[in-house]
Amino acid sequence: MTSSLNQAKEALGRRLRELRLDAGISGTELAHRAGWHQTKVSKIEYGKTKPTDDDIRLWCSHTGNEDQVPDLVATLRNIEAAWLEWRRVLGSGTKRRQQASIKLEAETEVMRIYHPFLIPGLLQTAEYAEGVLRSVVEFQQVPNDIDEGVSKRMERQQILYRRDHRFHFVVAEQALRTTVGNAQIMIGQMDRLLAVTGMPRVVLGIVPAEAAYEVSMTNFTIFDKKRVMVETVTAELTVTQPREIAQYGRAFDVLAGQSVTGDAARALIRETLEVRRGDSD
Numbered sequence: 001m002t003s004s005l006n007q008a009k010e011a012l013g014r015r016l017r018e019l020r021l022d023a024g025i026s027g028t029e030l031a032h033r034a035g036w037h038q039t040k041v042s043k044i045e046y047g048k049t050k051p052t053d054d055d056i057r058l059w060c061s062h063t064g065n066e067d068q069v070p071d072l073v074a075t076l077r078n079i080e081a082a083w084l085e086w087r088r089v090l091g092s093g094t095k096r097r098q099q100a101s102i103k104l105e106a107e108t109e110v111m112r113i114y115h116p117f118l119i120p121g122l123l124q125t126a127e128y129a130e131g132v133l134r135s136v137v138e139f140q141q142v143p144n145d146i147d148e149g150v151s152k153r154m155e156r157q158q159i160l161y162r163r164d165h166r167f168h169f170v171v172a173e174q175a176l177r178t179t180v181g182n183a184q185i186m187i188g189q190m191d192r193l194l195a196v197t198g199m200p201r202v203v204l205g206i207v208p209a210e211a212a213y214e215v216s217m218t219n220f221t222i223f224d225k226k227r228v229m230v231e232t233v234t235a236e237l238t239v240t241q242p243r244e245i246a247q248y249g250r251a252f253d254v255l256a257g258q259s260v261t262g263d264a265a266r267a268l269i270r271e272t273l274e275v276r277r278g279d280s281d
Contacts, residue, residue: 007241008079010047015072017045023063034058050079055168072258084121085235090142094149098156105159106251108223109166112252115219116172118180119189121153122160123169123196123204128189129153131181160202169196170205170255183280190273205259206268215254222248 020030020041027041034040034055044059049058056072057063082126089097101121113120119128133149136142159165176193181187197204220230221272226241228248239245260268 005079005082005237006047008075008082011048011073012051012075012079013045013073014025016051016056017185019063019065020045023065025063030059030062033192039245051076081195082238082240083235084238086140087142089236090136091201093143093145093150094136095145098149098152102152102156102159104223105156105165108226109164110168111165112168112170112222112249112256113220114170114217114255115175116217117174117178118219119171119175119193120169120219120221122157122167123167123193124153124186125185125192126150127185128180128192131185135180154186160199163201166201168203168205168256170207170252170259172207173209173268176206178267183276186276187273187280190269192261192277193269194266194273197269203261204265205261205264206258207255207259208268211258214258215251217251217255220248220252222252224278225249 020027023049027045028038031038031041032038040049044051044055053073053076056076057069060067060069060072080108105122118132121129121132124132129150130146131205132144133153137144137146138174160167176190180189193204196202218226218230218232220243222228225242225245226240232238239248260266
């Protein structure tokens with residue numbers, strides 16, 4: 001979990017500690033009144049343990065701050081929204097998450113997207129998207145609504161044609177090589193990338209496999225300079241702290257600086273395309 005989430009938990013803990021001190025109650029006494037283990041209060045106050053809604057209500061009740069409950073619960077909700085486990089995000093399948101992306105992307109003027117081993121969703125063909133979402137459904141063991149998820153992912157791509165939006169994609173060369181589906185699907189996906197390189201307001205950079213190691217990154221998307229979304233194995237992380245957003249921005253600049261675009265990028269795509277065509281023969 002990143003420092004922004006830890007700092008958010010610590011800030012909530014400090015606020016709860018202030019309420020306790022203002023009420024003139026010791027941590028031991030508050031724990032006794034609430035029926036908690038005596039260490040729970042200090043763990044919450046120092047951001048080691050995230051309180052529940054009921055914890056906050058009890059805390060406010062025993063310190064005489066019932067009027068603070070709505071704001072404190074809202075703060076807790078924001079912390080929880082920053083780290084969403086895939087089992088929650090995809091609890092009803094893939095369609096809902098794709099729908100959420102449509103709204104977020106529509107509100108963003110400049111998107112910067114990096115992926116080390118897959119083609120980003122906004123550039124995927126329907127067949128490639130189906131292969132990716134099928135793997136997600138099987139690995140995360142969530143409801144199978146792949147057709148609906150693919151349909152929404154294709155709908156998302158309409159944003160590429162909006163004149164008030166700009167996109168900078170950077171992928172590692174491995175993203176061209178990773179097989180999704182079969183050779184025919186990969187041929188279609190490479191053709192799609194060749195078409196993308198000619199689109200206005202879209203920049204596609206490819207970091208060559210031989211590029212020097214400079215920064216270690218998983219896939220991430222920067223939405224303007226307001227938030228970053230990062231995918232981990234178990235959860236989707238949203239970063240909103242300006243300092244961390246700036247750090248992701250620097251990482252993207254490093255990767256973009258290592259990437260090739262234009263004719264050089266097309267040459268890498270065509271090279272991969274020829275290999276795939278040979279595989280399909």
